[in-house]
Amino acid sequence: xxxxxxxxxxxxxxxxxGALGGGGSILTVPALVYLxxxxxxxxxxxxxxxxxxxxxxxxAAHWRAGRVRAVQGITFGVLGxxxxxxxxxxxxxxxxxxxxxLFAGLMLVAAxxxxxxxxxxxxxxxxxxxxxxxxxxxxxxxxxxxxxxxLAGETRTATMVRLAPxxxxxxxxxxxxxxxxxxxxxxxxxxxATGVGLLTGFFGVGGGFVIVPxxxxxxxxxxPVAVGTSLLVISVNSAAALGARLGEGIHLAWPLIAVFTLAxxxxxxxxxxxxxxxxxxxxxxxxxxxxxxxxxxxxxxxxPGVL
Numbered sequence: 212x213x214x215x216x217x218x219x220x221x222x223x224x225x226x227x228x229g230a231l232g233g234g235g236s237i238l239t240v241p242a243l244v245y246l247x248x249x250x251x252x253x254x255x256x257x258x259x260x261x262x263x264x265x266x267x268x269x270x271a272a273h274w275r276a277g278r279v280r281a282v283q284g285i286t287f288g289v290l291g292x293x294x295x296x297x298x299x300x301x302x303x304x305x306x307x308x309x310x311x312x313l314f315a316g317l318m319l320v321a322a323x324x325x326x327x328x329x330x331x332x333x334x335x336x337x338x339x340x341x342x343x344x345x346x347x348x349x350x351x352x353x354x355x356x357x358x359x360x361x362l363a364g365e366t367r368t369a370t371m372v373r374l375a376p377x378x379x380x381x382x383x384x385x386x387x388x389x390x391x392x393x394x395x396x397x398x399x400x401x402x403x404a405t406g407v408g409l410l411t412g413f414f415g416v417g418g419g420f421v422i423v424p425x426x427x428x429x430x431x432x433x434x435p436v437a438v439g440t441s442l443l444v445i446s447v448n449s450a451a452a453l454g455a456r457l458g459e460g461i462h463l464a465w466p467l468i469a470v471f472t473l474a475x476x477x478x479x480x481x482x483x484x485x486x487x488x489x490x491x492x493x494x495x496x497x498x499x500x501x502x503x504x505x506x507x508x509x510x511x512x513x514x515p516g517v518l
Contacts (some may be wrong), residue, residue, distance in 0.1 A: 225478020255415030263449030273439030288447025291408025298412025299455035308516030318506035412452035417445035
């Protein structure tokens, strides 16, 4: 009976992963807990396996299209291994109700991030249409703008970012931000990778909604490459966190996980087709509403046990 329920649940999560390029894996833990009646700690562990395999499968299409930076992705993932291990150990010591309450908070943060990404002031020119004072075309938001002299004997990387809402000169929606020296950028990458690994290990989620902005801002990737590379990072982090958890004696329902994973893989393939036919904004909006609803339900179930 549970295997029958696992099929539509896995399809839905795979569909959101395939259509949106990330974020859907955050629903895996609530589905395992509330639909398939798994214990929270077992659910977060099973989620690592499901998410890791699904991310690898989803990465294949991006790899063929040249949208995966293997060296940077593996480096980012390896830097997050320590965080994954620490997050896994920490998660094991947290009470189930507290873990689910914190997970609901994470879902709300993910929903807020998606809403913020969708927001764009009306009439604001596209970044590709903007130009610098010198007449040189600006790259897309977050792309590496190359090196520009800052001080004698020193160069730094300039990254274009959106200006905050408010009074500004006509068309001045973007500006160049000094990203700092190579050492500072490396420190930011290490910190972001460790944070993502901690998130993956603790909650059993891929963390694509964190990894993609980190790759765009810290490494200057454009969005399609960041999405493709994030799937590689998710696979590395999931494998590291899963390795740390398997020695803790957590019992996993392997047949159920296999059915769920196969359904998620099928959903990912379907999601890729849906993405080419339906507006990305509509898909993201629908997913955000679903995310908020699941977070509210999770809080209603777990919060009384905490209080």
